[in-house]
Amino acid sequence: MVHRTARCGLRATAGQRRRLFGLLRSAGDVWCAVLELNEWRRRRQDAPLAGYRELCEQLARSGPGTFGQLDTEGARSVLRRYSDAWFAAAKRRKAGDKSARFPRRRRGLVPVRWYAGTFALDGRVLRLPVARGCVPLVVRLDRDPPYPAEQVRSVTLLAEAGRLWVDVTAEVPVAVYPDGRAPDPGRVAGVDLGVIHPYATAGPGGQLLLVSGRAIRAECRQHLRDARARHRAVARRAPKPGQRGSRRWRQFRRRQREVEARHRRRVRQAQHEAAKTVLGWAVQHRVGTLAVGDPRGVLGLDAGRRHNQRLRAWRVGHLIRVLTDKAQVAGITVALVDERGTSSTCPACARRVPKPAGRVFTCPHCGQAGHRDLVAAANIAARAGGGAIPAQTARITHRRAGAHLPGVHPARRDPRRRPHHGPPHGPLAGTGPPRPRSTPAGSRSRHSEEPGIHHRIYGRMH
Ligand SMILES: [Zn+2]
Numbered sequence: 001m002v003h004r005t006a007r008c009g010l011r012a013t014a015g016q017r018r019r020l021f022g023l024l025r026s027a028g029d030v031w032c033a034v035l036e037l038n039e040w041r042r043r044r045q046d047a048p049l050a051g052y053r054e055l056c057e058q059l060a061r062s063g064p065g066t067f068g069q070l071d072t073e074g075a076r077s078v079l080r081r082y083s084d085a086w087f088a089a090a091k092r093r094k095a096g097d098k099s100a101r102f103p104r105r106r107r108g109l110v111p112v113r114w115y116a117g118t119f120a121l122d123g124r125v126l127r128l129p130v131a132r133g134c135v136p137l138v139v140r141l142d143r144d145p146p147y148p149a150e151q152v153r154s155v156t157l158l159a160e161a162g163r164l165w166v167d168v169t170a171e172v173p174v175a176v177y178p179d180g181r182a183p184d185p186g187r188v189a190g191v192d193l194g195v196i197h198p199y200a201t202a203g204p205g206g207q208l209l210l211v212s213g214r215a216i217r218a219e220c221r222q223h224l225r226d227a228r229a230r231h232r233a234v235a236r237r238a239p240k241p242g243q244r245g246s247r248r249w250r251q252f253r254r255r256q257r258e259v260e261a262r263h264r265r266r267v268r269q270a271q272h273e274a275a276k277t278v279l280g281w282a283v284q285h286r287v288g289t290l291a292v293g294d295p296r297g298v299l300g301l302d303a304g305r306r307h308n309q310r311l312r313a314w315r316v317g318h319l320i321r322v323l324t325d326k327a328q329v330a331g332i333t334v335a336l337v338d339e340r341g342t343s344s345t346c347p348a349c350a351r352r353v354p355k356p357a358g359r360v361f362t363c364p365h366c367g368q369a370g371h372r373d374l375v376a377a378a379n380i381a382a383r384a385g386g387g388a389i390p391a392q393t394a395r396i397t398h399r400r401a402g403a404h405l406p407g408v409h410p411a412r413r414d415p416r417r418r419p420h421h422g423p424p425h426g427p428l429a430g431t432g433p434p435r436p437r438s439t440p441a442g443s444r445s446r447h448s449e450e451p452g453i454h455h456r457i458y459g460r461m462h
Contacts, residue, residue, distance in 0.1 A: 010142065022069055034078075189282060198271060279326045343356070
């Protein structure tokens with residue numbers, strides 16, 4: 001059994017939204033009250049209160065109604081959060097990490113968690129507990145939680161960039177396979193992480209999988225360009241240090257946070273899909289061990305402004321995490337392997353090769369050729385005991401990640417992107433003359449330079 005969490009949006013009326021934010025704010029009050037309590041105790045040179053049970057006693061002493069509509073269970077979840085953070089910091093400090101800090105930052109909104117038995121989740125309808133005497137709070141999730149109701153262990157209410165979410169956590173059983181279909185730990189596949197191909201995988205018997213992440217990279221670039229343009233447009237109104245921003249500036253900041261959050265969600269979703277593809281492939285080929293080349297050793301190095309930005313946008317830690325999480329549920333082991341030199345070593349003759357600049361790897365010693373990322377994946381598999389794998393085979397499975405991203409499909413145009421042809425879309429888009437839908441070859445006249453005239457002629461001809 002493992003615990004897995006899925007995030008669902010909330011469909012709430014304006015009144016419910018106010019109440020839900022009220023709960024989060026009350027949780028923030030609980031958090032701040034604990035911080036203040038420990039601040040007093042520190043001044044009196046008393047030991048801080050950090051144990052969950054002592055904090056619960058303090059909460060009970062504060063009496064009902066102190067924290068608005070927040071019920072005891074919800075308030076206790078904040079105490080649990082504080083206690084966990086405190087002891088985690090204490091443990092790290094004891095281990096010699098002096099940069100670990102005890103919780104000290106005051107927070108306006110704090111997530112609230114309720115455990116099974118205190119809430120009711122029926123399909124998409126979620127009934128949250130509230131303090132005694134308050135009107136019941138029943139909201140709708142915007143999608144079905146991906147777990148059966150009896151597996152759900154907790155729900156967590158949280159706000160991100162002005163939107164409300166519920167994290168549904170469930171106890172999920174590790175997959176059970178029919179006889180002969182179970183993943184074999186002896187069958188090792190190498191996984192190379194990249195930007196263009198988030199996952200390039202080489203498995204036993206020359207089975208190869210390439211997951212393309214071009215849509216993700218396009219989304220990152222588009223977002224970067226869009227964010228820069230937004231910033232340039234409002235830079236004039238940026239407040240000086242210590243100055244309160246104008247209302248328009250604050251509106252811009254809110255909008256910026258929304259756009260950032262949406263971009264993050266899109267990339268995360270696409271990376272989840274990519275990892276799911278890899279796991280589906282691994283289960284199909286009965287791969288029991290995924291050897292993942294871990295490039296994080298070199299990420300700490302300063303590689304210049306542009307390259308650093310690219311590396312951050314890559315979110316390689318998330319790629320490894322989602323793959324590990326999904327592998328655990330599928331009963332597949334993930335082993336991290338040092339990936340240094342794997343893309344510049346020939347898988348056939350094991351000699352060093354100058355790092356290829358493009359996508360194609362060619363060995364000058366033995367003539368072995370193949371896709372660069374798949375060669376790296378084969379080398380990673382070999383390091384984890386996967387044996388020699390021919391990288392040059394025709395059995396490459398191609399998959400794409402991020403099919404839902406805007407601009408990938410013509411039916412979902414990206415509003416941030418200017419179309420290649422025609423006037424820019426925008427508030428003035430409708431004022432120009434419409435362009436003809438199709439122009440038969442050879443019918444272009446001198447007049448067709450101007451779309452309006454051409455349209456009129458073209459329209460009269462038919
Ligand atoms: Zn070679």
